[in-house]
Structure formats: C-alpha cells, structure tokens
Amino acid sequence: MKIEAAETLRIQLPLVNPFHTVHSEQSMRELMLLHITTDLGDGWGECSAFPTAGYSQETLDSAQNKIESAFLPALAGVEFDEWREVRDLLVGWEQSPAATHAIETAVADASLAALGRSLADDLGGTKSLIQVGVVVGFESDIETLLGVVAGYVADGYKRVKVKIRPGWDIDPLQALRSAFPSLALQVDANGSYSAADIERLCGLDAIELLMIEQPFPADDLEAHLKLAGVSATPVCLDESITSSTAARRAIEMGACSIVSVKPSMVGGLSEAVAIHDLCVDAGIDLWCGGMLESGIGRAAAVALASLPGFTLAADLSASDRYFARDITEPFLLEGSALRVPNGPGIGVHVENDALLEHGAVRRTIDLTAGL
Numbered sequence: 001m002k003i004e005a006a007e008t009l010r011i012q013l014p015l016v017n018p019f020h021t022v023h024s025e026q027s028m029r030e031l032m033l034l035h036i037t038t039d040l041g042d043g044w045g046e047c048s049a050f051p052t053a054g055y056s057q058e059t060l061d062s063a064q065n066k067i068e069s070a071f072l073p074a075l076a077g078v079e080f081d082e083w084r085e086v087r088d089l090l091v092g093w094e095q096s097p098a099a100t101h102a103i104e105t106a107v108a109d110a111s112l113a114a115l116g117r118s119l120a121d122d123l124g125g126t127k128s129l130i131q132v133g134v135v136v137g138f139e140s141d142i143e144t145l146l147g148v149v150a151g152y153v154a155d156g157y158k159r160v161k162v163k164i165r166p167g168w169d170i171d172p173l174q175a176l177r178s179a180f181p182s183l184a185l186q187v188d189a190n191g192s193y194s195a196a197d198i199e200r201l202c203g204l205d206a207i208e209l210l211m212i213e214q215p216f217p218a219d220d221l222e223a224h225l226k227l228a229g230v231s232a233t234p235v236c237l238d239e240s241i242t243s244s245t246a247a248r249r250a251i252e253m254g255a256c257s258i259v260s261v262k263p264s265m266v267g268g269l270s271e272a273v274a275i276h277d278l279c280v281d282a283g284i285d286l287w288c289g290g291m292l293e294s295g296i297g298r299a300a301a302v303a304l305a306s307l308p309g310f311t312l313a314a315d316l317s318a319s320d321r322y323f324a325r326d327i328t329e330p331f332l333l334e335g336s337a338l339r340v341p342n343g344p345g346i347g348v349h350v351e352n353d354a355l356l357e358h359g360a361v362r363r364t365i366d367l368t369a370g371l
C-alpha cells in the first residue's frame with residue numbers, strides 16, 4: 001500500500017472533571033489526530049502527547065511538526081506490504097514516540113481495514129473484554145476524595161488508582177482503605193519522591209496496595225531497586241518504560257515486578273508488543289496505561305491490552321469518565337470491563353460532527369516537503 005494524502009487535526013475535548021496531576025491541572029484535553037488516505041482506503045491515528053513538556057519531552061507541537069515536516073514526507077511514494085514496516089522508515093522515531101504511534105496506528109487502521117481484519121486480532125489479542133480501572137487525580141481534601149472514589153465504585157470500577165505525592169499519601173490512603181476495605185487500590189507518584197523517602201513509602205505497606213507506580217524519577221532505577229528490596233508493596237515502573245531496551249534493563253536489574261506500557265510513550269504498537277513479550281518471558285505482570293486518549297487512541301490501546309500478557313486492569317476507563325462527547329462511538333463500561341473492538345482496522349468510526357463540535361483545525365500535509 002501507499003500513502004496518497006494526509007492531514008493533521010487539532011481538537012479540544014472538554015474534560016468532564018478537571019484532572020489534577022503532579023505535572024498539570026487540565027480541564028481541556030487537546031489532542032492531535034492523523035488522518036491518512038491510501039490506495040487501499042483511509043486510516044486514523046492519534047497523537048496523545050500533552051500540549052506542554054513535563055510528563056514527557058515530546059509535546060503536541062513538536063510531534064505535529066515532526067509528522068508534517070519529516071515523517072509523512074519520508075513515507076511519500078513508498079510502497080509497503082504491512083504496517084509493521086513503517087516504523088523503521090521514520091528516522092529518529094525513538095525521540096518522537098507519540099508521533100510514531102500516531103503514524104503506525106493510522107497505517108495499521110488503513111491496511112487492516114482493507115483486509116477486513118481487526119487490530120486486536122492482528123496484534124495477537126485473545127480477549128473480547130479487558131478489565132479496566134479508573135484514575136483519581138489530586139483532590140482538595142480527603143472528604144472530596146472519598147466522594148469521588150465512591151462515585152466510581154458505584155459506576156462499577158473495581159480497581160482505583162490514586163495519585164500521590166509528598167504531603168498527600170498515607171493519610172488519604174488510610175482513609176480510603178477504611179472506607180473501602182476490599183477495594184483494589186494502587187497509587188501513582190509520577191516520580192515525585194526521592195530515595196530519602198523510602199522509609200516513608202514503606203508506611204504504605206499496611207494499606208495493602210496492588211502496587212506503587214513510579215515513586216522515583218524515570219532515570220533513577222537504583223532507588224526503585226532499593227524500594228523493591230524493602231517494601232512489601234510491589235513496585236511498578238511507568239515513565240521509566242520508554243522502550244523495550246529500557247524495560248529489559250529495569251526487569252534484569254530487579255527494579256520492578258510490574259510494568260505499565262503506553263504505546264504513545266514507547267513509539268507505537270510494535271514496540272509495546274515487544275515489551276509485552278519481554279514481560280511474558282520474564283514473568284512480570286503488565287498493564288496498559290492511559291494518556292486521556294480520545295476514542296481513536298483508546299481503540300488502539302484496548303486492542304493492545306487484549307494480548308494475554310496484560311495480566312492487570314488497564315488505565316483505560318469508559319469514555320464518559322473523561323468526555324461528555326467523544327469523537328467516536330463511546331467505550332462503555334460492561335461490569336468493570338471494556339469491549340475490545342472487533343471491526344476492521346481499529347474498529348471505531350470518527351464522527352465528523354463531533355470533530356466540528358470540538359473545533360477541529362485541519363492541516364493538509366505536503367507529502368513532497370521532504371523530496
């Protein structure tokens with residue numbers, strides 16, 4: 001197949017509830033979509049980088065620039081047999097993982113749709129439903145946190161992840177555990193602690209968490225290794241997992257017993273599958289993280305999470321956890337699970353009036369720019 005035309009679209013999706021993390025407080029999710037037209041049909045991908053650097057170095061602007069000025073022109077006129085060939089044609093894809101993921105997804109969507117094959121099938125998925133959890137950002141006080149969690153439990157979520165940071169950890173978690181004695185709880189620190197906090201973090205052991213995710217900065221594997229040696233709470237890495245090479249190193253060191261993978265942080269679906277295979281071989285529990293994706297990114301992530309090595313609930317909630325109106329048909333909670341799309345390609349449809357409603361700004365990519 002061959003790419004004949006391409007466009008990027010920037011959209012603004014209002015969030016149902018503002019999402020407060022260590023890096024930002026967001027009430028609007030800005031995203032970039034990639035729409036390609038090929039000789040076999042069209043395809044969609046999503047770039048779920050954030051507007052500003054912080055969570056990662058890649059931003060929506062830098063990713064869009066890379067796609068428009070380098071990656072798509074590099075693919076112009078190239079004939080390929082299947083979507084897995086695309087990534088290695090993108091020079092420096094490792095430095096632009098979200099841009100790479102958007103392109104890989106769009107090409108996979110177009111080529112698999114032409115074959116009548118679903119992305120989940122093509123990746124090796126084995127589940128028709130995937131278990132999901134919900135993430136709770138920082139709340140103003142413990143009472144508000146308890147109310148927010150009670151709402152999600154009433155919705156059907158059985159696993160809740162709470163953001164923590166120094167000053168917001170043991171007390172709110174103890175209150176949650178008292179209010180919800182049997183709820184599956186885990187915490188995510190987004191790298192906000194240092195090795196000096198290891199003793200304090202061991203205080204979380206009494207709360208019986210499923211895991212503590214990324215307590216220390218992404219490059220401080222040593223601190224994670226130390227905590228893993230003294231804490232009863234399993235240590236999970238997220239921001240540290242930037243590639244299969246990084247995942248292999250962390251696992252071989254013993255710095256984690258659980259891995260979270262996000263296709264847009266590792267450079268796409270092929271790399272995410274490589275990390276999946278690594279975790280299966282090493283007996284490491286794995287789950288799929290979320291980036292406040294729209295239905296396009298969510299469809300790709302849910303397809304990935306249908307692989308057998310994803311042993312823990314994904315951070316991929318129902319669409320209504322985030323958006324009053326998504327740009328595709330919404331993902332609905334079935335019990336505490338999402339259904340894996342089984343239609344051709346990514347298996348969801350982009351609704352044009354939803355794009356308009358969310359202020360889509362379209363730019364046609366000049367495929368001759370790199371020639």
Ligand SMILES: [Mg+2]
Nearest residue numbers: 188213214238
């Ligand atoms: Mg995380």
